Amino acid sequence: MGALSIRNVRKSYGETHILKGIDLEIDKGEFLILVGPSGCGKSTLLSMIAGLDSPTSGTIHIGDRDVTHELPKNRDIAMVFQSYALYPNMNVAENIAFGLEMRKVPKPEREKAVARVAKMLQIEHLLARKPGALSGGQRQRVAMGRALARDPLLFLFDEPLSNLDAKLRVEMRAEIKLLHQRTRTTTVYVTHDQVEAMTLGDRIAVMKDGVVLQFGSPDDIYARPATVFVAEFIGSPAMNMVQAQAGAQGVVAQGVTLPTSAAQQAATKPGQKVIYGLRPEALNFADSGVAGEITMLEPTGPETYVSVQTAAGMLVVRSPGKVLYQVGDRVHLAWGTHDVHLFDAESQKRLAD
Known part of the structure; x- marks a missing residue:
């Protein structure tokens, strides 16, 4: 069994079918990209992996555990949101340590974790600042630091770079790739940007209308697109x-x-x-x-x-x-x-x- 197994996952709201039988499996340490246009179901699928939503049918396993109906806090995951979701009344160090504090990790261990991720992300000089005094890229680093401090089984990224300008997006994309190379933590990353998908992913799931049209390596998907949609969606110019x-x-x-x-x-x-x-x-x-x-x-x-x-x-x-x-x-x-x-x-x- 892989690090993450998604088996025949479906999601419906009445007669509206959002996910129509998703089957994916990735190994420990892999970087999975869920890519597709708005409304294809990728963020819904990520929410189910995180435990923020439940499938209508199907199962989700993290490692050898069936977590389909587990609470988010019991899944050993860390999520980075599009909006960063930082606490404005806390400084950077407190934001990074917050999840550990909620899990009653002793203060010396929390401080050690904050120092470790701050050094990794080169934000040691920002630890005393509040989020309101940070740039968009700095806030994104803090959000990533909060996830990294957890040392989870699974990292989940929900379009984390979409609020950044083009230059910063390229820089942060490189940061995320370097972080994955250092930590080798299994990662699921949602994006609508095919450049992010091609540069970051070990494997890519191209989604449309609630189904996975193709699942494979970036090279496979670029060189042998399975459908017209995949061929046009991946690659620029089209x-x-x-x-x-x-x-x-x-x-x-x-x-x-x-x-x-x-x-x-x-x-x-x-x-x-x-x-x-x-x-x-x-x-x-x-x-x-x-x-x-x-x-x-x-x-x-x-x-x-x-x-x-x-x-x-x-x-x-x-x-x-x-x-x-x-x-x-x-x-x-x-x-x-x-x-x-x-x-x-x-x-x-x-x-x-």
């Missing part, structure tokens, strides 16, 4: 998607034959409607290939996003550095069949590679 149809000689979109592998061709039937996916970085400018016209350039510094209108549809190219092309230039695009992601248009599921 995967190019072309509506097409399988023919006897290959996949055709608006009269343009698009390259496919032998396995992909064998997985389709003539006349079958398919969606032909290409990551923007898989496309290259070439002397021959699919012809098109550049309609937009988006330089970001290290790379440029180039929108090319082709007969098959609009394709976005992710090109390193600065490109020499201009809007209106005619170009040709080429790619390998190993870069093609093919999906059935009706089921939205991946076809053979």
